[in-house]
Amino acid sequence: LDSEYERLPAALQKNLTPQYDFNCAIIDATHDVVCAYKPNMAFYEARGDQGMSELKMTMEYLQEYYPDIFTICDAKRADIGSTNRGYVREIFDWFGFDAITLHPYLGRDALQPFLEREDKTSIILCRTSNPGSDEFQELSVKRSHEQHSLPLWQYVAQQVAEDWDTAHNCMLVVGATYPESLRQVRAVVGDMPLLIPGIGAQGGDLAETLTAGLTDQKDGLVINSSRNIIFSAPSGDEDFAAATHRAATDLHQRISSLRTV
Amino acid sequence: LDSEYERLPAALQKNLTPQYDFNCAIIDATHDVVCAYKPNMAFYEARGDQGMSELKMTMEYLQEYYPDIFTICDAKRADIGSTNRGYVREIFDWFGFDAITLHPYLGRDALQPFLEREDKTSIILCRTSNPGSDEFQELSVKRSHEQHSLPLWQYVAQQVAEDWDTAHNCMLVVGATYPESLRQVRAVVGDMPLLIPGIGAQGGDLAETLTAGLTDQKDGLVINSSRNIIFSAPSGDEDFAAATHRAATDLHQRISSLRTV
Numbered sequence: 001l002d003s004e005y006e007r008l009p010a011a012l013q014k015n016l017t018p019q020y021d022f023n024c025a026i027i028d029a030t031h032d033v034v035c036a037y038k039p040n041m042a043f044y045e046a047r048g049d050q051g052m053s054e055l056k057m058t059m060e061y062l063q064e065y066y067p068d069i070f071t072i073c074d075a076k077r078a079d080i081g082s083t084n085r086g087y088v089r090e091i092f093d094w095f096g097f098d099a100i101t102l103h104p105y106l107g108r109d110a111l112q113p114f115l116e117r118e119d120k121t122s123i124i125l126c127r128t129s130n131p132g133s134d135e136f137q138e139l140s141v142k143r144s145h146e147q148h149s150l151p152l153w154q155y156v157a158q159q160v161a162e163d164w165d166t167a168h169n170c171m172l173v174v175g176a177t178y179p180e181s182l183r184q185v186r187a188v189v190g191d192m193p194l195l196i197p198g199i200g201a202q203g204g205d206l207a208e209t210l211t212a213g214l215t216d217q218k219d220g221l222v223i224n225s226s227r228n229i230i231f232s233a234p235s236g237d238e239d240f241a242a243a244t245h246r247a248a249t250d251l252h253q254r255i256s257s258l259r260t261v
Numbered sequence: 262l263d264s265e266y267e268r269l270p271a272a273l274q275k276n277l278t279p280q281y282d283f284n285c286a287i288i289d290a291t292h293d294v295v296c297a298y299k300p301n302m303a304f305y306e307a308r309g310d311q312g313m314s315e316l317k318m319t320m321e322y323l324q325e326y327y328p329d330i331f332t333i334c335d336a337k338r339a340d341i342g343s344t345n346r347g348y349v350r351e352i353f354d355w356f357g358f359d360a361i362t363l364h365p366y367l368g369r370d371a372l373q374p375f376l377e378r379e380d381k382t383s384i385i386l387c388r389t390s391n392p393g394s395d396e397f398q399e400l401s402v403k404r405s406h407e408q409h410s411l412p413l414w415q416y417v418a419q420q421v422a423e424d425w426d427t428a429h430n431c432m433l434v435v436g437a438t439y440p441e442s443l444r445q446v447r448a449v450v451g452d453m454p455l456l457i458p459g460i461g462a463q464g465g466d467l468a469e470t471l472t473a474g475l476t477d478q479k480d481g482l483v484i485n486s487s488r489n490i491i492f493s494a495p496s497g498d499e500d501f502a503a504a505t506h507r508a509a510t511d512l513h514q515r516i517s518s519l520r521t522v
Binding site: 002004040041042043044045046047048049050052053056074076077078079080081083084085086087089090094095103104105106107108109110125128129130131132133134135136137139140141142143152155156159197 | 263265301302303304305306307308309310311313314317335337338339340341342344345346347348350351355356364365366367368369370371386389390391392393394395396397398400401402403404413416417420458
């Protein structure tokens with residue numbers, strides 16, 4: 001639900017609550033073929049308190065009509081310990097999200113207020129899909145007393161799997177643009193579910209992603225495709241809901257057929 | 262301006278706009294002894310759209326009465342390239358902040374929408390003040406083709422100074438709890454201004470911090486002390502503005518006298 005105001009159908013842009021109205025139409029058109037909804041906070045915060053209010057209304061709509069669908073707040077947060085409690089209260093309690101995306105840089109102790117919420121899921125950035133993610137994530141790292149070195153993203157995966165995930169409420173973000181990394185992350189984290197951005201617009205290949213990332217039970221991936229689906233209608237086409245339904249169903253079917261190969 | 266609702270004076274909590282009213286009183290009591298105001302977004306987002314609206318009102322108050330004081334949005338954001346444009350629009354344009362704090366993990370290419378705003382300042386997390394910041398920041402890293410290794414935080418400082426700061430609009434966050442790191446960051450970044458959390462409640466020593474971090478011109482540090490100042494009045498004391506003025510003036514004088522030693 002990356003419902004960027006500028007990309008909404010022109011007719012909707014004039015509504016009192018354009019992002020909310022758009023989201024309701026998208027949700028009604030896709031609820032039977034998705035495993036999760038993931039609004040990116042940036043597109044709502046861009047409209048200040050009005051955007052926040054429409055995101056809240058969207059969450060209330062989901063809670064009323066589709067309460068079983070997993071909701072991820074793509075907020076990419078992380079602050080020092082006590083400060084995170086503000087975000088915990090906002091995102092888990094006020095909005096009511098099931099999960100949030102988080103930066104690892106500050107370490108586990110800082111993220112404790114998220115991790116200790118055993119009823120919620122913390123999704124840690126590990127290997128991001130952007131072209132420049134190598135700058136730090138691909139650095140070769142080692143602990144001072146160890147000889148063995150590995151890329152930073154792999155070290156993050158290891159720390160989360162071995163040390164952070166005591167309540168089994170962690171996931172990792174691994175970009176579909178790096179299938180080889182995905183394969184290695186899967187080897188490290190066992191059955192931990194992974195959130196996979198980068199399919200579609202960013203060029204990640206679906207078949208390669210599933211081969212690299214599925215668990216032995218052919219499970220464990222949340223495949224994210226947002227703008228390719230919600231903005232699949234040609235510009236000016238007001239029947240965007242039908243186009244969205246087709247795009248979401250198509251991806252759902254491609255995933256289903258590849259899983260059973 | 263970490264104006265956590267639960268810690269506001271009881272009388273203010275009943276107001277229609279408690280965080281805004283508190284902030285105005287704090288700003289009036291401290292404007293002559295501060296170099297910057299730095300609200301942490303978490304404490305406003307914790308109250309949903311109402312908190313966002315009171316933060317916006319606070320920024321309008323600052324812009325009207327104290328337009329020359331530097332404003333930092335402590336939001337610790339960072340998303341993939343295009344998505345950041347939502348945050349840029351929100352924080353720089355809608356709120357009107359002069360600066361924002363950012364996570365480095367995604368690399369420079371992702372942060373480009375912030376960096377290319379030459380009229381605004383990007384403040385990158387380098388060595389954070391929390392006790393567990395060693396988990397990743399103290400890892401020994403090297404680029405695959407190099408022999409020389411260094412701690413990740415130092416590598417971040419180097420990248421920002423040598424590669425990101427082409428428009429001279431970058432700063433770094435270095436915790437006062439690590440004065441030796443601060444000394445090394447200063448050696449790497451030349452005259453770049455640094456934002457220093459961790460004085461006060463977190464145990465950072467002011468004299469050590471200034472010795473380690475000041476430039477040759479005895480300048481270049483933004484010393485952050487928030488809760489120690491804004492909540493300096495004894496609980497139940499409604500004359501919090503006077504206590505705040507004393508606490509801010511005291512820190513200002515300590516900094517001034519240490520700078521001239």
